[in-house]
Amino acid sequence: MSIRVVLADDQSLVRAGMRSLIEAEDGIEVVGEAADGAEAVVVVLRERPDVVLMDIRMPGVDGLEATRRIAEHGDLGDVRVLVLTTFEADEYVFEALRLGAGGFLLKDAEPAELLRAIRVVAGGESLLSPSVTRRVVAAFASEPARTAPETALVEELTDREREVVALVGRGMSNEEIAEHLVISPATSRTHVSRAMVKLGARDRAQLVVFAYESGLVVRRPA
Numbered sequence: 773m774s775i776r777v778v779l780a781d782d783q784s785l786v787r788a789g790m791r792s793l794i795e796a797e798d799g800i801e802v803v804g805e806a807a808d809g810a811e812a813v814v815v816v817l818r819e820r821p822d823v824v825l826m827d828i829r830m831p832g833v834d835g836l837e838a839t840r841r842i843a844e845h846g847d848l849g850d851v852r853v854l855v856l857t858t859f860e861a862d863e864y865v866f867e868a869l870r871l872g873a874g875g876f877l878l879k880d881a882e883p884a885e886l887l888r889a890i891r892v893v894a895g896g897e898s899l900l901s902p903s904v905t906r907r908v909v910a911a912f913a914s915e916p917a918r919t920a921p922e923t924a925l926v927e928e929l930t931d932r933e934r935e936v937v938a939l940v941g942r943g944m945s946n947e948e949i950a951e952h953l954v955i956s957p958a959t960s961r962t963h964v965s966r967a968m969v970k971l972g973a974r975d976r977a978q979l980v981v982f983a984y985e986s987g988l989v990v991r992r993p994a
Contacts (some may be wrong), residue, residue, distance in 0.1 A: 774799055774800060774801045775799060775800045775801070775822045775823060775890060775891065775894045776801060776803045776819065776820075776821040776822050776823075777794060777800060777801065777802050777803065777821055777822065777823050777824070777825060777890060778802070778803060778804040778805070778806065778812065778815050778816055778819060778821040778823075778824045778825070779791060779802060779804070779805045779806070779825050780805075780806040780807075780808075780809070780811075780812035780815075780824055780825065780826045780827055780830070780835065780838065781806075781807070781825070781827040781830070781856070782807050782808060782827065782829075782830040782831055783827075784807070786827075786879075787805050787807075790802075790825060790886070791805070793883050793886065793887070794886075794887070794890070797887050800887065800890055800891075803819045803821055804816075804818070804819045804821065807830070808830045808831055808832045808833055808834075809830055809832065809833030809834050809835055809836075809837050809838030809841075810832055810833040810838070812824065812826065812833075812835075812838045812842075813833075813838050813841045813842060813845075816842055816848060816851055817845070817847075817848070820848070820850075820851065821851060822850070822851070822852065822894045823851075823852050823853075823854055823890050823893050823894050824842065824851060824852070824853045824854065825854050825856055825890075826838060826839055826853050826854065826855050826856065826868075826873070827855075827856050827857075828855060828856070828857055828864045828865075828868060829864075835855065835864075835868065836864060836867055836868055836871060839853045839855070839868050839871045839872055839873050840871040840872065842872070843871060843872025843873075843974075844872070852874040852893045852894060852896075853868075853872065853873045853874055854873070854874060854875055854876065854877060854889055854890065854893045855868045855869075855873045855875070855876040855877070856876070856877055856878075856879050857876055857877075857878065857879065858878060858879055858880070866981070869977040869978065869980060869981050870978070870981040870985075872974065872978070873977060874893045874974075874975050874977055875889070875892070875893055875975075875977055877889045896975075925970070925971055925982070925986065926986050926987075926988065928970045928971070929967060929970060929971075932953075932963060933963055933966060933967045933970070934988055935953070936949055936953070936960065936963040936964060936967060937964075937967050937971075937979055937982065937983050937988055938983055938988040938989050939952060939953075940964060940976060940979045940980060940983060941979065941980050941982075941983020941984055941988060941989040942983075942989060943980075946960040946961050946964060947960070949963075949964075964976065964979070967979060
């Protein structure tokens with residue numbers, strides 16, 4: 773069964789380029805396009821794709837609002853949003869993750885990276901490359917806190933789970949967490965999974981958000 777993709781970008785040439793690339797790949801197909809966030813939500817509701825490639829900066833309803841509407845819609849729980857961005861918009865990336873995006877990819881990524889990203893996100897994983905995540909959270913961490921710490925939810929975690937979530941927030945992969953804590957990768961994955969369940973996080977991306985908003989990862993002074 774093919775992975776069904778919707779393209780949301782206000783530049784027709786960008787959409788055409790992505791469509792050409794995707795449709796040349798076996799097992800992935802483009803089922804719809806949108807030039808703004810409002811249209812993206814309509815197309816997603818109609819086509820029920822596996823993945824939405826979502827640009828952030830679009831006229832009218834932008835990619836952030838469209839991501840929020842998709843993530844909060846009761847009938848779209850299986851739709852995954854992959855945000856396309858540049859490093860000049862790091863703060864928007866973090867906000868997109870908070871609103872429910874499953875990951876992000878740079879617009880200048882290689883074609884093979886885009887195809888891999890679609891497959892990873894469609895498979896239910898979060899696309900959070902540790903090196904890219906570190907740059908994003910480092911930029912965001914220098915900003916003033918936007919929401920109050922989720923202290924009640926923190927109390928639901930064991931000490932080890934808090935430690936693991938903090939490391940996820942710093943951009944570490946499961947393998948890096950395992951090495952850091954001197955535990956097996958399988959144990960690391962188990963801690964991450966249990967923390968996600970307790971926090972009601974739909975994916976790893978939201979663990980990164982939680983780590984900062986709860987104070988498990990301390991922001992640098994602005």
